[in-house]
Amino acid sequence: MTTNWAGNITYRADRIHRPATVAELQALVAGSRRIRALGTRHSFNDLADSSGALVSLADLRSSVELDTGRATAKVPAATRYAELVHFLDERGFALPNLGSLPHISVGGACATATHGSGVRNGCLSTSVSAIELVTAGGDLITVERGGEHFDGVVVGLGALGVVTSLTLDLVPAFEMRQQVYEGLPLEALDDHFSALVHSAYSVCLFTDWRAPRLTQVWINERLDEPPADVVKQPWFTALPADGPRHPVTGMPTASCTEQLGVPGRWHERLPHFRPDAEPSSAGDELHSEYMLARRDAVAALHALDGIRDRVQPVLQICEVRTIAADRLWMSPFYDQDSVSIHFTWTSDTSAVLPIVRLVEQRLAPFAARPHWAKIFTIAPPDLRPMFPRLPDFADLVRTYDPAGKFGNPFVDRYLH
Ligand SMILES: Cc1cc2nc3c(=O)[nH]c(=O)nc-3n(C[C@H](O)[C@H](O)[C@H](O)COP(=O)(O)OP(=O)(O)OC[C@H]3O[C@@H](n4cnc5c(N)ncnc54)[C@H](O)[C@@H]3O)c2cc1C
CATH class of the missing domain: 3.30.70.2520 (Alpha-Beta Plaits)
Known part of the structure; x- marks a missing residue:
């Protein structure tokens, strides 16, 4: 079975699906009992694992949509920063910050609040202005900044659904x-x-x-x-x-x-x-x-x-x-x-x-x-008070995913 990048975690999931279209993904999620999104496997613990199946979006046929007027880019979740940055730079745009390794996926990075450095720079997830995801019933929904729950959905730890794309705020390219x-x-x-x-x-x-x-x-x-x-x-x-x-x-x-x-x-x-x-x-x-x-x-x-x-x-x-x-x-x-x-x-x-x-x-x-x-x-009881909105997030998970389709032992340990 597949391991993470570091090789310290062997995923227990019985298979990794690779849908080619969002419609296929929706049907797959709707028909699964337990499933969870997998990015580029750069996390070091069992956060990404599933006791059912995993789904990689690496084969989804979609491309980055740039809105030059609004200075935003709608980015397929499986896109690696390494690919995205060239596309943006060639068109005069940039992201305000990047993590140390550009090989990781935008979806996986934003789901876990991946960050770079700089006192004025937020983590990479703070660039997200809208997020499109397939929820437990197979519906494709969009959650936008300013909307209800948005601040809970962005760093979603894979527990709310399978994110298909993220709209990112851009800045002018710089040297x-x-x-x-x-x-x-x-x-x-x-x-x-x-x-x-x-x-x-x-x-x-x-x-x-x-x-x-x-x-x-x-x-x-x-x-x-x-x-x-x-x-x-x-x-x-x-x-x-x-x-x-x-x-x-x-x-x-x-x-x-x-x-x-x-x-x-x-x-x-x-x-x-x-x-x-x-x-x-x-x-x-x-x-x-x-x-x-x-x-x-x-x-x-x-x-x-x-x-x-x-x-x-x-x-x-x-x-x-x-x-x-x-x-x-x-x-x-x-x-x-x-x-x-x-x-x-x-x-x-x-x-x-x-x-x-x-x-x-x-x-x-x-x-x-x-x-x-x-x-x-x-330990979970020591961790929970460190995240003041964790109870709200746990409620959100129950609302989005009442049957725990996107759950796994990691999420269950810390959220419930
Ligand atoms: C060499 C190296 C350098 C790193 N440098 C940094 C750094 O500079 N700063 C930093 O903060 N972190 C860093 N990290 C950690 C890394 O950013 C995180 O592990 C990140 O989650 C990796 O993204 P991934 O696509 O590999 O996610 P995965 O490991 O595949 O998954 C991580 C989580 O994201 C969820 N996820 C992935 N894709 C989706 C999706 N489409 N929809 C919903 N959920 C999804 C998964 O379900 C899982 O919960 C580094 C890791 C490595 C190995």
Whole structure:
């Protein structure tokens, strides 16, 4: 049976359907007892699995519809960002932000509040202005921003139906340059975290936790904005990298987007990885990620520094990003300007899980919300209060899907 991208989850679903038309999909959903949408399989837990069947929309014959007047694009859910960004850029449009990997599907990314970085940038789901989905009875419905339940439907975790297309708000295309700096002591963040993350459109901080320092600082500036003068401050002692870098120190850089301050298109700088290459790890990794109030970032990093000897043996790299608050019910950024602390672990699940638990204990005082699509062990009773609109979402799931057709053990665990 099929596995996820990382190979740590073998889907239990008995088959994966691949309808060629929306009408076929509607009939399939209406006639199924248990079914669930599958994107590009980049999630790291059993969120995407089904105890019945899965359905991939990769064979649906549809294309992106651009509305230049409204600056929106109606995008088939199975479209990968890697394909979409070229289409948009060639026509003078952009998305405000992208995740680190462009190979993931728009439907899967938005269903789980996938994000990039930048204090002014919301997660990718905040670009959605309308969503079209096939509900449990096989009906095709559209839910639009401003309409009832919209804020509950967008980050839907696959639990409300099979999303066939998403309409995304666009911005004019822009150019960026990306520069990597190396070796900033953690203590520099004590007084300057805010200045650092506000210094450019998208800033990503990396540490391997072998020492209390950032191994790398990735500063991504828009060419139409003032340059990041934070790098001229006396406390910014990190040095510009003398060549391209992979976030994991020493890994081959061929799969990484261009750095060294070379100007380029928005979609060739915002992700860490190039659309035409798989990351060098090729799936040999596990991910966890936690989101907390941005004001707690420095305290949380110090809390993790206290366990770095335990963390670093199973860690490839830890990344810190910022995300603007949103109003999407199941988003980990709901109502909270956030910092995310991400861990790329080694692929040894049994060695990683105890450290995941330890990290969660250290971050518990900050009510750190997990990324829905990554590995976490937070018990359902501890998780539910972190998502204030979770009871509303559970009601919505009951309304849309009274028989639990789109349910699975993951959803049942956390929602009910
Ligand atoms: C190398 C790597 C890098 C990553 N980088 C980032 C990052 O920078 N930022 C970040 O936030 N996350 C990141 N992620 C996590 C990733 O964005 C999420 O796992 C996302 O859900 C993957 O989308 P997918 O299409 O692979 O979804 P899948 O894993 O296939 O499915 C995930 C969920 O989406 C639902 N879903 C998928 N398609 C549909 C649909 N058409 N209708 C309804 N529900 C649907 C599924 O039912 C499931 O619940 C990364 C993952 C990997 C492997």
